[in-house]
Amino acid sequence: MISKVGVGNTAYLQQLQKNKDDKGLAPVKENKALDKTEIIKEQIKNGEYKLDTQKTVQAILRELI
Numbered sequence: 001m002i003s004k005v006g007v008g009n010t011a012y013l014q015q016l017q018k019n020k021d022d023k024g025l026a027p028v029k030e031n032k033a034l035d036k037t038e039i040i041k042e043q044i045k046n047g048e049y050k051l052d053t054q055k056t057v058q059a060i061l062r063e064l065i
Contacts, residue, residue: 043049 040049
C-alpha cells in the first residue's frame with residue numbers, strides 16, 4: 001500500500017525534475033536574507049560581528065517554553 005505522503009513526494013520530485021530539465025528558466029535572484037547572511041559572514045571573518053546576547057537568550061527561552 002502506498003501512503004498519500006509517498007505519492008505526494010513522488011509527484012513533487014517529478015515536478016522538480018521537469019523544472020530542472022526546462023531550458024528557458026530565468027536566473028534566480030538573491031534573497032534579502034541571503035544578502036544579510038553574507039554581510040554577517042563578512043563581519044565574522046573580519047572580527048567585527050557583535051552577538052546580541054539579549055536577543056539570543058530570549059530566542060532560546062522562547063524555544064524552551
